[in-house]
Amino acid sequence: MVDILIGQYLAGSSALHRTDARVKIILLILYAALLFMIKKPLSYAIFAAFTAALTMTGGIGFKTVMKSIKPLRWIIIFTAAVNLFFTKGEAFFSVWKIAIAAEGIDLAVKMTVRLLCLITASSLLTLTTPPMRLTDAVESLLSPLARLKVPVRELAMMMSITLRFIPVLAEEADRIIKAQTARGADFGSGGIIRRAKSLVPVMLPLFISAFKRAEDLAAAMDARCFISGAARTKLCENRLTPLDARAGAVFVVFAAAVMAAELW
Amino acid sequence: MIKTENVSFSYSDGEQVLKNINLAIEKGSFAAIIGCNGSGKSTAAKHFNALLLPKSGAVYVKGIDTRDEKRLFEIRSAAGMVFQNPDNQMVAAIVEDEVAFAPENLGLERNEIRRRVDESLRAVGMEEYALKSSAHLSGGQKQRVAVAAALAMEPECLILDESTAMLDPRGRAELMKTIKKLNRGNNLTVILITHYMDEAAQADRVIVMDGGEIVMDGTPRAVFSDVEKIRSLGLDVPQAAEIAYELGLNGALTVDECVNAIDGLLGGARR
Numbered sequence: 001m002v003d004i005l006i007g008q009y010l011a012g013s014s015a016l017h018r019t020d021a022r023v024k025i026i027l028l029i030l031y032a033a034l035l036f037m038i039k040k041p042l043s044y045a046i047f048a049a050f051t052a053a054l055t056m057t058g059g060i061g062f063k064t065v066m067k068s069i070k071p072l073r074w075i076i077i078f079t080a081a082v083n084l085f086f087t088k089g090e091a092f093f094s095v096w097k098i099a100i101a102a103e104g105i106d107l108a109v110k111m112t113v114r115l116l117c118l119i120t121a122s123s124l125l126t127l128t129t130p131p132m133r134l135t136d137a138v139e140s141l142l143s144p145l146a147r148l149k150v151p152v153r154e155l156a157m158m159m160s161i162t163l164r165f166i167p168v169l170a171e172e173a174d175r176i177i178k179a180q181t182a183r184g185a186d187f188g189s190g191g192i193i194r195r196a197k198s199l200v201p202v203m204l205p206l207f208i209s210a211f212k213r214a215e216d217l218a219a220a221m222d223a224r225c226f227i228s229g230a231a232r233t234k235l236c237e238n239r240l241t242p243l244d245a246r247a248g249a250v251f252v253v254f255a256a257a258v259m260a261a262e263l264w
Numbered sequence: 265m266i267k268t269e270n271v272s273f274s275y276s277d278g279e280q281v282l283k284n285i286n287l288a289i290e291k292g293s294f295a296a297i298i299g300c301n302g303s304g305k306s307t308a309a310k311h312f313n314a315l316l317l318p319k320s321g322a323v324y325v326k327g328i329d330t331r332d333e334k335r336l337f338e339i340r341s342a343a344g345m346v347f348q349n350p351d352n353q354m355v356a357a358i359v360e361d362e363v364a365f366a367p368e369n370l371g372l373e374r375n376e377i378r379r380r381v382d383e384s385l386r387a388v389g390m391e392e393y394a395l396k397s398s399a400h401l402s403g404g405q406k407q408r409v410a411v412a413a414a415l416a417m418e419p420e421c422l423i424l425d426e427s428t429a430m431l432d433p434r435g436r437a438e439l440m441k442t443i444k445k446l447n448r449g450n451n452l453t454v455i456l457i458t459h460y461m462d463e464a465a466q467a468d469r470v471i472v473m474d475g476g477e478i479v480m481d482g483t484p485r486a487v488f489s490d491v492e493k494i495r496s497l498g499l500d501v502p503q504a505a506e507i508a509y510e511l512g513l514n515g516a517l518t519v520d521e522c523v524n525a526i527d528g529l530l531g532g533a534r535r
């Protein structure tokens with residue numbers, strides 16, 4: 001199996017699993033907004049601690065979290081490096097001709113914590129929410145747009161099918177790469193242009209197979225009475241429970257603590 | 265249950281893929297359709313649930329003309345279909361949501377959807393997997409879920425278009441057992457399209473297609489005893505029948521019958 005964790009759900013019954021998906025999405029957005037407003041180191045510490053506590057509440061292991069961080073490691077490293085080297089300020093120390101400012105270190109550390117928190121929190125959403133509930137939640141949150149003739153239901157359907165096919169296509173890409181490597185293709189070396197070129201023989205078969213899959217899926221959906229735009233019912237409706245109120249309360253306490261740390 | 269009258273069909277490129285097909289499938293029967301690649305089996309099957317409409321002639325499902333757009337839901341839910349590739353026909357990531365897809369489309373009430381999901385999963389023996397992710401199931405299990413997803417429409421007929429083709433022998437046996445149980449126990453009409461002759465031999469009726477026409481139609485015993493004709497169509501006969509044929513013992517179809525026939529032959533020689 002390919003190590004791709006986007007849209008992968010880990011079944012469970014923790015409080016995090018049982019919280020309504022819409023509540024989780026809204027809280028995640030607020031969380032991200034708050035995360036980009038804070039400045040004080042103490043606030044960052046509170047954020048990191050809160051995120052770790054959430055991870056434990058959801059019964060998600062450290063290894064699983066690492067798996068969702070790993071594909072984004074280059075972005076994290078790049079962001080940290082840019083902040084480290086290009087922040088102007090008093091030289092904290094310098095090696096050879098490169099001067100590193102104290103402000104640079106400060107910013108690099110903060111940016112890294114920010115990204116790690118954000119990635120962890122968003123993967124907690126997909127790890128603890130069944131994909132169907134997630135797309136239902138998006139559909140429900142976007143439903144006011146349906147009045148503006150935005151095809152919300154179809155968009156939600158597309159999103160759920162995308163989530164469903166990501167692992168399938170990832171596995172297929174993996175298989176194609178292995179098959180091409182076995183025939184002497186070289187993906188790991190050369191300049192950017194050469195590397196991009198070497199991806200063509202991977203993307204082409206992948207596209208062709210994706211179209212074939214789409215055709216099959218369309219027939220399978222037709223055969224089961226799917227009609228685009230028709231009203232559907234749902235097996236499980238997202239429903240608010242007292243647990244959701246508690247989730248909201250926990251978040252308010254957390255946000256208040258962060259604000260206090262900022263103003264202090 | 266399903267009836268076709270002089271059905272002809274061609275895709276947009278114009279070549280006739282189905283030529284004057286006349287066929288009646290009785291309720292509760294188990295029919296197998298065999299034929300070499302491109303003989304028109306899938307095209308015919310897609311006429312049985314209005315995925316395709318005949319260019320001329322007519323198809324009736326439960327007496328409803330498949331061209332009747334207003335009764336499309338009735339037609340499609342009467343004739344459930346399971347396809348070849350288990351991965352390509354799944355809409356949802358979780359087993360239960362997959363099975364709920366059709367009843368959701370039909371706009372049924374939540375309690376009714378729940379009941380159908382539970383019953384369908386039980387009918388294929390997958391109830392323990394209701395909340396599992398379908399990505400982690402074996403091929404045979406995925407296809408059983410696909411059968412359950414069709415059963416959730418409470419169809420009278422189940423059409424399987426090479427649904428065993430991508431499975432390993434164990435998965436195939438699993439699926440065949442499920443289908444036969446549904447046919448015998450629940451009186452579900454089954455139309456099985458297959459390239460495996462030993463599967464076709466388990467049906468009550470074998471329909472052989474070639475070049476868009478029905479060229480043979482009868483009990484497995486009758487069809488597979490004409491070994492020369494079957495071979496001339498580019499097909500095989502079940503292994504047991506083949507061995508019996510090569511030994512000049514016509515009429516054996518199952519392994520047991522073949523063993524008995526050979527035993528009889530050897531016994532005769534010994535005597």
Ligand SMILES: Nc1ncnc2c1ncn2[C@@H]1O[C@H](COP(=O)(O)OP(=O)(O)OP(=O)(O)O)[C@@H](O)[C@H]1O
Nearest residue numbers: 275276277281299300301302303304305306307308
């Ligand atoms: N979507 C399509 N457009 C055009 N021609 C098609 C299409 N699908 C099938 N055909 C053609 O129709 C003929 C019959 O195809 P069909 O898929 O019904 O055969 P089949 O008996 O199911 O074969 P197989 O055993 O390979 O599944 C073939 O010649 C095929 O090329």
Ligand SMILES: [Mg+2]
Nearest residue numbers: 305306307426
């Ligand atoms: Mg076919």
